[in-house]
Amino acid sequence: MFECKLNDAQLLRKVVECIRELIKEGRFEVSQNGLSLQGIDSSFVALIQLTLRASGFDSFHTDKPMLLGLQLEQFCKVLRCASLNDSITLQAQDPGDKLNITLQSKDDDRISNFVVRLIDIDAETFTIPSKTYNCVVKMPSSEFQRIVRELSGLSDTVGIEISQDGITFSSDSHQSSGKIQLKPSTLEDGQKVQVKAEKPITQFFALRYLLSVAKGCTISDSVVLMIANDIPLVCEYKVENLGNLRFYIAPKIEED
Structure with missing residues (x-):
């Protein structure tokens, strides 16, 4: 039982x-x-x-x-x-x-x-290997959702660039483009943007997935983004004192 x-x-x-x-x-x-x-x-x-x-x-x-x-x-x-x-x-x-x-x-x-x-679900369990992420950003989850929503009106792809200067979200299409940068700082509501970047990195992701992931702002006031080359982006929300919810989003392969 x-x-x-x-x-x-x-x-x-x-x-x-x-x-x-x-x-x-x-x-x-x-x-x-x-x-x-x-x-x-x-x-x-x-x-x-x-x-x-x-x-x-x-x-x-x-x-x-x-x-x-x-x-x-x-x-x-x-x-x-x-x-x-x-x-x-x-x-x-x-x-x-x-x-x-x-x-x-x-x-x-x-x-x-x-x-x-209850239903029977025949699902494969994936082993998630431990990885070292070159870039880690902690930011207000509401700001993450706001940025993703704003850029979703411009394109179906978002670029995420992280360096010691901060994190930049960009979206580009034939009709329009946009770029939003957050520098390491304390925002007006007292929440902080924290950036750890061993070296600059840029990856691209489908916005429709990040729109879904960003709804985690209802769970936690902050989100942690972890990025490294050639592996999925990790978006982590703390679930109060219970545990955590992680999303692993595969990057898009940009065609020449």
Whole structure:
């Protein structure tokens, strides 16, 4: 039997909403360490890695490792029923074919029970090797989303250039072009742009993927971007004290 409780149901909703932007089905792995999910989009461009530690939940118990396959849109429909201060409890049996979900108000005066059917998902698990990234940028997630949205109106591709001077996002098409640079600094709202660059690097990415990834701003106030030559861009959001959500986005190959 598996059962866990999280006092902030809205946080789980935001995480799943962000994931379902890129994958329709998710296979959650349950272990003594917590919940994890790995998935890849249908075009094999974006890989998602979610890690939620057992210690971050208000309670967490499982008798043995389990796999919970879920249709993410159906899961989200239930999570959207949660009010602002609701807690959420997930429960599943092994063997079993359903996930029991309980939403409970802070004052315990409203309890909602739902059942979502589990599905079999035949998905390959990818081993993500440890990499050293030449360039790492930490910036406000809201600013990342704003920049991606602004440049998406100009082209379907964005260039990301990182150097000691800062990070530059650029977009270019036959009709128009744009460039937005952020220098290492403290912004008006007090959030910082931090840049570590061993050497300058420029890579290009499909904007439609970054638009989806940028919706992680609902999860965390900041995002960490990690770039190195010839490997995917990593966008990492901290999920409060639970763990983290990482997106690996393959760069576009620019044709001459």
